[in-house]
Amino acid sequence: MLETEKLGKTYPTGDEALSDVSVRIDGREVVAMIGPSGAGKSTFVRCVNRLVEPTTGSIRLDDTELTALDDDGLRNARRNIGMVFQEYNLVERLTVMENVLSGRLGYVSNWAALRRNFPPDDVERAYELLDLVGLDGMEDKRVDELSGGQRQRVGIARAVVQEPKILLADEPTSSLDPETSRDVMELLTDIAEDRDVPVLINIHEVDLAEAYADRILGLHAGELVFDGPASDLTEESKGVIYRGEEPPESAATDPDWLSGADDESNLRNGQNAGSDRLPAED
Amino acid sequence: MAGAAREWSRFDARERLFRIGSVVVAAAVVVASWEWLDISLQYVATAPTHLSDLFGRMVPPDWGYLPNAVGPLAETVQIAVVGTIGAVLMAAPVAYISAENTTPNRTTYALGKLIVTVSRSVHTIVWALLFVVMFGPGALAGTVATAVRSIGFLAKLLGEEIEEIDFGQMEGVRATGASPAQLLIYGIVPQIKPALVGLSVYRWDINVRAATILGFVGAGGIGVQLFEAINSFAWQTVSALLVAILGVVLVSEGVSAYARRKVR
Numbered sequence: 001m002l003e004t005e006k007l008g009k010t011y012p013t014g015d016e017a018l019s020d021v022s023v024r025i026d027g028r029e030v031v032a033m034i035g036p037s038g039a040g041k042s043t044f045v046r047c048v049n050r051l052v053e054p055t056t057g058s059i060r061l062d063d064t065e066l067t068a069l070d071d072d073g074l075r076n077a078r079r080n081i082g083m084v085f086q087e088y089n090l091v092e093r094l095t096v097m098e099n100v101l102s103g104r105l106g107y108v109s110n111w112a113a114l115r116r117n118f119p120p121d122d123v124e125r126a127y128e129l130l131d132l133v134g135l136d137g138m139e140d141k142r143v144d145e146l147s148g149g150q151r152q153r154v155g156i157a158r159a160v161v162q163e164p165k166i167l168l169a170d171e172p173t174s175s176l177d178p179e180t181s182r183d184v185m186e187l188l189t190d191i192a193e194d195r196d197v198p199v200l201i202n203i204h205e206v207d208l209a210e211a212y213a214d215r216i217l218g219l220h221a222g223e224l225v226f227d228g229p230a231s232d233l234t235e236e237s238k239g240v241i242y243r244g245e246e247p248p249e250s251a252a253t254d255p256d257w258l259s260g261a262d263d264e265s266n267l268r269n270g271q272n273a274g275s276d277r278l279p280a281e282d
Numbered sequence: 283m284a285g286a287a288r289e290w291s292r293f294d295a296r297e298r299l300f301r302i303g304s305v306v307v308a309a310a311v312v313v314a315s316w317e318w319l320d321i322s323l324q325y326v327a328t329a330p331t332h333l334s335d336l337f338g339r340m341v342p343p344d345w346g347y348l349p350n351a352v353g354p355l356a357e358t359v360q361i362a363v364v365g366t367i368g369a370v371l372m373a374a375p376v377a378y379i380s381a382e383n384t385t386p387n388r389t390t391y392a393l394g395k396l397i398v399t400v401s402r403s404v405h406t407i408v409w410a411l412l413f414v415v416m417f418g419p420g421a422l423a424g425t426v427a428t429a430v431r432s433i434g435f436l437a438k439l440l441g442e443e444i445e446e447i448d449f450g451q452m453e454g455v456r457a458t459g460a461s462p463a464q465l466l467i468y469g470i471v472p473q474i475k476p477a478l479v480g481l482s483v484y485r486w487d488i489n490v491r492a493a494t495i496l497g498f499v500g501a502g503g504i505g506v507q508l509f510e511a512i513n514s515f516a517w518q519t520v521s522a523l524l525v526a527i528l529g530v531v532l533v534s535e536g537v538s539a540y541a542r543r544k545v546r
Contacts, residue, residue, distance in 0.1 A: 049457055075460070076459065077459070078456075078457060083454075085450065087450050088454070089450040089454030090451065091451050091468060091469065092472075093473065094472050102455055102458055103458050105455065105460040105461075105464045105468065106458055106460060106461075113463075114467050155454075158458070162458060162459075
């Protein structure tokens, strides 16, 4: 169970990327976080495992207060948080298996890491995950020989081999073609169900979010402006998320007030709305 | 538009004056240096005669001497090998603290830069003079001199390599909960490995060439024989030794080029 309370981040440049974001993610939910560029999606996800240090608020993973941890405590906590990156962030010159097993680094000694000597259980689990993500037989290939889609599968295997309590994905599909993007989203949702782990995906493709997520979080200018089931995401709520429009008094009385807007214009306008925000997002 | 001709010039008067002045100053420095050196061109005129005279005394090379040179030549290569390995081991931590993105704090950064500068600003032969006094004549002094000179070279270039690594790859490893040492093993070393191997072999190649003259100051290697041969005007021995050294240097360059091509 991940719970953030009034989480805020102000960068040293003075840009306020997040303000007072309170979210609770539980069970085996697939949660998609959407919003225009610069809305703070990446900042939020990175604050959870403190790749970015939050400035205010609290983050709890089960019973651990992550913001209070020292270096050792943080490393132990990160073992429980799997993360999938937009640019995969794999070690390019190492093999697929070495990269997957790096998900177990938190549990082995430095000497064992140097000799790539991982416990048999870890190796077995890594093989199973390579089967699951469809890379069986590829364990000795170097990562720089793989395609983007294959790399992201390695990234997912590395995150899942950690046996995390939550899986974070920071724009996992942005570097992939639409077909591969759907495969990756399917993989992530399957993992949530099979492994009984919640998945938080920050994503800018709204159609993918609607198709695969159980629940949607909408960020606009660092603030949480939408939190609800994917089926509740209406054109009005997209207007709120992407253009910062005030929610109408009663959406039901005027359902077509935004009928001209499609996803594309949402994104375009979203970029405009986000253009004065910090560039840290991508 | 009125038809007035528009003037344009790349530099204004002040800039032009400054540029002409710079050329005058540069020319003055060259002329003054020449004057101070008091170089006599008299020897240039007689150089061809001396050269053909020397050449005549060098030919044919004394091939019969070469079996005596095998041991010292091997020692020369060994000085380079041991000196380079020692240098790599000592340069790795120096590189780590002299790279801006891995150094623990400003003090360690300054210390790293200091070690690099001191090591690099003194030539191998000068280090060898120093270590011959410390350890006495022989290969040990030459080996230590080679290592000490190479630390700066390797640490500087490896440090720059560390500064160029892809931060994302490190971030991916860090996010799994890896320790700082594991971050180094998994996130940094694989990224700089080709450079590490390439630079080490390249430095070894340089050290083989440097080690051929270490004997001039008594620090071991083939230079001892070469120096003796020159001092006793045994020119046919000198030419045989030069050919042998050339052969060793060519082989080491070949090995170095091959190794650097192989690693990626």
